[in-house]
Amino acid sequence: MKSYLQRNILLMALTGLVTINANAQKWGNNTLYATQNGTAAFLMDTTGAITHSWTFSSSAKTGYSTYLLQGGTLLRTVARAGNSFNGGPICGEFQKVDWNGNITWDFIYSTTAYCTHHDICPMPNGNVLVIAYEAKTASEVSAAGCSQSIVMWPDKIVEIQQTGATTGSVVWEWHVWDHLVQSVDPNKANYQTSVVNHPELLNINYATQKDWMHVNGLDYNPMLDQISFSSHNLNEMYIIDHSTSTAEAASHSGGNSGKGGDFLYRYGNPAAYGASGATVLNVVHDAHWIPEGVPNAGYLVGFVNRGVSNTQSSVDQVITPKSGYNYTITPGSAFTPASYSLRHPCNGYTSNQGNSQQLPNGNMLVCMAFLGTFYEINPAGTTLWSKNIGGTLVHAYRYSDCYLTTTAPALPVVTETAGILYATSGATYQWYFNGVLISGANTASYAPTQNGNYLVRITDANNCGYYYSGSYKFSNGTSTNITNVLNNPSAFFKVYPNPTNGILSLDVKDLDIANLTLKVYDQSGRLLMQASQTQTLNLSELNSGLYLLNISTENGISVNKKITLVK
Numbered sequence: 177m178k179s180y181l182q183r184n185i186l187l188m189a190l191t192g193l194v195t196i197n198a199n200a201q202k203w204g205n206n207t208l209y210a211t212q213n214g215t216a217a218f219l220m221d222t223t224g225a226i227t228h229s230w231t232f233s234s235s236a237k238t239g240y241s242t243y244l245l246q247g248g249t250l251l252r253t254v255a256r257a258g259n260s261f262n263g264g265p266i267c268g269e270f271q272k273v274d275w276n277g278n279i280t281w282d283f284i285y286s287t288t289a290y291c292t293h294h295d296i297c298p299m300p301n302g303n304v305l306v307i308a309y310e311a312k313t314a315s316e317v318s319a320a321g322c323s324q325s326i327v328m329w330p331d332k333i334v335e336i337q338q339t340g341a342t343t344g345s346v347v348w349e350w351h352v353w354d355h356l357v358q359s360v361d362p363n364k365a366n367y368q369t370s371v372v373n374h375p376e377l378l379n380i381n382y383a384t385q386k387d388w389m390h391v392n393g394l395d396y397n398p399m400l401d402q403i404s405f406s407s408h409n410l411n412e413m414y415i416i417d418h419s420t421s422t423a424e425a426a427s428h429s430g431g432n433s434g435k436g437g438d439f440l441y442r443y444g445n446p447a448a449y450g451a452s453g454a455t456v457l458n459v460v461h462d463a464h465w466i467p468e469g470v471p472n473a474g475y476l477v478g479f480v481n482r483g484v485s486n487t488q489s490s491v492d493q494v495i496t497p498k499s500g501y502n503y504t505i506t507p508g509s510a511f512t513p514a515s516y517s518l519r520h521p522c523n524g525y526t527s528n529q530g531n532s533q534q535l536p537n538g539n540m541l542v543c544m545a546f547l548g549t550f551y552e553i554n555p556a557g558t559t560l561w562s563k564n565i566g567g568t569l570v571h572a573y574r575y576s577d578c579y580l581t582t583t584a585p586a587l588p589v590v591t592e593t594a595g596i597l598y599a600t601s602g603a604t605y606q607w608y609f610n611g612v613l614i615s616g617a618n619t620a621s622y623a624p625t626q627n628g629n630y631l632v633r634i635t636d637a638n639n640c641g642y643y644y645s646g647s648y649k650f651s652n653g654t655s656t657n658i659t660n661v662l663n664n665p666s667a668f669f670k671v672y673p674n675p676t677n678g679i680l681s682l683d684v685k686d687l688d689i690a691n692l693t694l695k696v697y698d699q700s701g702r703l704l705m706q707a708s709q710t711q712t713l714n715l716s717e718l719n720s721g722l723y724l725l726n727i728s729t730e731n732g733i734s735v736n737k738k739i740t741l742v743k
Contacts, residue, residue: 202552202561203535204574209543209550210242210252211567212265212529217242217250219580222561230277239267241295241571246584246640248275251298256284261291261309261329263387265570270296270304272338283336283344290332295394295462297403300587300644302702303337303347305403307391312353321358321366322380331391333403333416337703347703350403350416350437352389354426356380372450372508376428376438382448383410393478393531395464398644399631400501400611401432402440406463406478408528411445411455413463413478415496415503419647432501432610432629432647441503443476443494446510453510457492458482462531462571466493468633468642471538471555474498475517479530484521491532491542492516500610523551523559531571543572578640585636587701589724590648591736597622597648602634624650649728669727675740678716682727695726696739715741 202222210217215237219228230250232238239253249272256268268286273279283304285292290310297305309329318325335348356366357377371379378389393406393413401419406412417431417440424430425437433440442449444457459481466475475493483490495517497504505511520532522542529545538555550572551562589600598621599605607617610628624630629647636643670683682694694713696705699722707713715723718741725737 201537201539201554203537203539204576206244206575206577206580207541207550207563207572208242208244208575209565209569209572210238211548211565212240212545212570213237213255214567217252219244219575220563224563228275230273232273236269236271238570239269240265240293243296243298243573244575244580245272245298246579247582248580249273249280251296251304253292253294253296256286259286259291260288261286261293261311263293265294267292267294270306280341281338281344282342283338284342285334285336285344294392297394297396299335299396300398300701302700303335305394305396306334306336307394307405308332308334309387310351310353317380319365320353320356320380321361321364322384323358323360324384326384327386328384329387331389333391333394333405335418347706348418348420348425349422350420350425352378355428355438370450375442375449375451375505375511376435376440377449378439379449385409392461392529393463397465399468399608399633401647402501404463404465404476406457406460408459408461410448411457411460412448413443413457413460413476413494414439415441415476417501419501435502440501441496441498441511443496443511443513444478449510451508451510453514456515459528461529466534470534470536472518472534477532477534479532481525481527481530483519487525489522489525489530489544490516491520491522491540493518500612520553520557523562524549529568529570533573535574541572541574543569545570576640578638582636582638582640584641585634585643586699587643588632588634588645589697589701589736590630590632590645592648592650595623595652597624597630597632597650599632599634599645602632602643603637603639604635606633607631608633627651669735669737671725671737671739674737675742676715677743678714678741680713680715680725680739682711682713693728695728697724697726699724715739716743719743 205221207220215232217230218226221227237255239255242252252271253267254269259266259268268291269284272281290308292306292308294307310332312328314325317328330353332351336344337347339345355377357368357374358366358380359371368374390408391405392408395404402415403418404415417433420431427436428438430436445455446453460478462479466472476496477493480490480492497512526544526546531543533541541552543550548566549564552560591598605618607614607622608631631645631647633642633644694707720741720743723739725739727735
């Protein structure tokens, strides 16, 4: 199959269907693509040759997006047969597939109550974020304050942790159904006299239909611990707080933002929350942030199918009004900006789907889904490289050789001793305070000067990418007891026996155990176990090895202990 495809790529190059500018400054050498409803994924180099491919069962066709994890493992959506939900693009399943084509995780998230669809997002900790419909009956819809009595499929976002070859555990979830507003019936739920004064909530009486939002793009920002996503039907992109617990995500308080699971920001269609202003996103997909190390890092990006006109798509970049973990807005008005900050008018039109990827040298890869074409432009907008594959190319992504051939290092972990923060090993370091880079803070330790959230970014020896720790909440404390703990945390948190054969006990002296959270991580930084209000952990279901126990309090104290499990 590979040689056949290589011959066809060469043929397309000779006939003009593949355009390659040999003198152009292209970035990277590996473009990943997989056609929707196809049974293969491919890596193509910048000469147009297929350098690697994966083949899948005819019963596991590609549902929507496909990603490459560092080291060569695919993360792909699957169009599962037999879902209770229908329409496009319903998935219900996703897989991890290694370089040699072995399926290392095959997880189904589909019942009569919910089903995944469209995009997924790989998390730094190895978990996967998914978009899913959930079914609401006509009576539930009416009780929520909708003026229509219809069945609805509102969206939720779920984080899933692998527990086995075909199993997973939901470790976090957010439901738009918990963040509704209506001004129609004061006797029903979610009533407010003014919708425009509550842009953090979604008006259940705006553009109401069964497949209401039709969320299609999903991204995660590790510096802010926030999630962005896009809505086809409501013409908006949104940002929510992921630092919440699931309970906080269902509420209007908590998390780094203090706003629980409410919308922190939304852009594209002020009419959706009763504000004045033009609808600037006309069918939007692929909401994502531009990552660090790339020009315009931090901009929010969307692929706008009818961006320029009804016959020309665009890639729009937005400078968000970020302030700490929140986003500023004038009450009663729309979020800024009123229109895009930067725009690339696409080379043609796709009425649906599509994506873009901003590259470290300032170039951009653009995927025109229904045209079956992707191309690379430089910062001046000049097309350097383009391919026509045929079929529907939902997404395409460019990767470096280093990303393919090296394994990602363990995520850094932040610990504290005597008021100094320390990071686990990396080749380089960069510290952040409340999601903002601290200038000059680029060593393995950092002395905080104020209370708040700190994280560290490292690179590995190969400089293949950035790797971020979780957020560490630093607090000087408000009592003598807490101050003593900060000065000598190891004296207040004892775990025994260590090594252990399974049962691990915790001695916290006079601290209130009701305020403790215990988390167990493996050496890659993956969360394996979490518990609260207990002084005993049973690790007997884990394999023998070295683990990290994180003990944290509501006062912001966080202590890590290395645990050796011997069975």
